[in-house]
Amino acid sequence: AQSVTQLDSQVPVFEEAPVELRCNYSSSVSVYLFWYVQYPNQGLQLLLKYLSGSTLVKGINGFEAEFNKSQTSFHLRKPSVHISDTAEYFCAVRGFNFNKFYFGSGTKLNVKP
Amino acid sequence: SQTIHQWPATLVQPVGSPLSLECTVEGTSNPNLYWYRQAAGRGLQLLFYSVGIGQISSEVPQNLSASRPQDRQFILSSKKLLLSDSGFYLCAWIRSSGNTIYFGEGSWLTVV
Numbered sequence: 602a603q604s605v606t607q608l609d610s611q612v613p614v615f616e617e618a619p620v621e622l623r624c625n626y627s628s629s630v631s632v633y634l635f636w637y638v639q640y641p642n643q644g645l646q647l648l649l650k651y652l653s654g655s656t657l658v659k660g661i662n663g664f665e666a667e668f669n670k671s672q673t674s675f676h677l678r679k680p681s682v683h684i685s686d687t688a689e690y691f692c693a694v695r696g697f698n699f700n701k702f703y704f705g706s707g708t709k710l711n712v713k714p
Numbered sequence: 715s716q717t718i719h720q721w722p723a724t725l726v727q728p729v730g731s732p733l734s735l736e737c738t739v740e741g742t743s744n745p746n747l748y749w750y751r752q753a754a755g756r757g758l759q760l761l762f763y764s765v766g767i768g769q770i771s772s773e774v775p776q777n778l779s780a781s782r783p784q785d786r787q788f789i790l791s792s793k794k795l796l797l798s799d800s801g802f803y804l805c806a807w808i809r810s811s812g813n814t815i816y817f818g819e820g821s822w823l824t825v826v
Contacts, residue, residue, distance in 0.1 A: 607757075633813055635814070635815075637817075642820070642822070643819060643820065644720075644804055644817035644818050644819045644820050645758075645804070645806075645817040646817075647814060647816070650813075650814060652813060691757065691758065693815075695813065695815075700746050700763055700765055700771075701760060701763065701773075702748070702760070702806075702815050703760070704750075704757050704758040704760075705757055706756060706757035707756075707757050707758075
């Protein structure tokens with residue numbers, strides 16, 4: 602079975618500062634990894650995904666994430682955040698041979714002016 | 715392009731009343747369909763998923779049930795709501811051969 606851990610429930614950061622949101626997963630099989638963003642009272646939108654190939658994945662809104670198989674991590678980064686990045690971010694994992702997606706508990710990013 | 719519709723957007727129901735949340739997907743056929751619940755301050759809990767008409771897999775024993783009467787329609791139901799059923803319910807889908815899950819806008823359920 603797969604599981605996802607997001608260690609930080611909230612991350613406060615000032616505008617234009619860099620940010621890293623941490624995600625670790627556990628799986629006995631190879632996985633696909635995803636980051637989603639959720640704005641208040643909305644569904645989840647895909648930010649980026651890792652399926653195979655380059656371990657550095659670039660997504661929308663200037664976000665990127667790096668897949669590290671040895672550390673079973675898929676941390677999300679942005680070099681300079683904006684107020685509009687304030688939202689909740691979810692890491693997710695899907696096993697190659699399963700129809701299920703498992704999500705972390707989410708990290709609330711609060712960008713302050 | 716594919717779209718997903720979920721309704722109602724907001725629902726306030728008394729304890730013991732029934733529930734029906736509906737989700738439809740347009741622009742694709744034979745999608746995998748999902749119901750998730752997001753309780754306040756918690757992550758997403760997978761409730762049900764379906765790989766085809768009439769095929770429902772339940773992830774968590776609970777007061778809810780799901781049905782898929784048509785290829786692109788997924789319904790979440792309850793005969794008698796509990797206070798603990800309150801939360802934000804999200805429908806989602808992926809192509810049968812796809813690898814990315816897409817979400818609807820969600821339905822807020824408050825049981826009073």
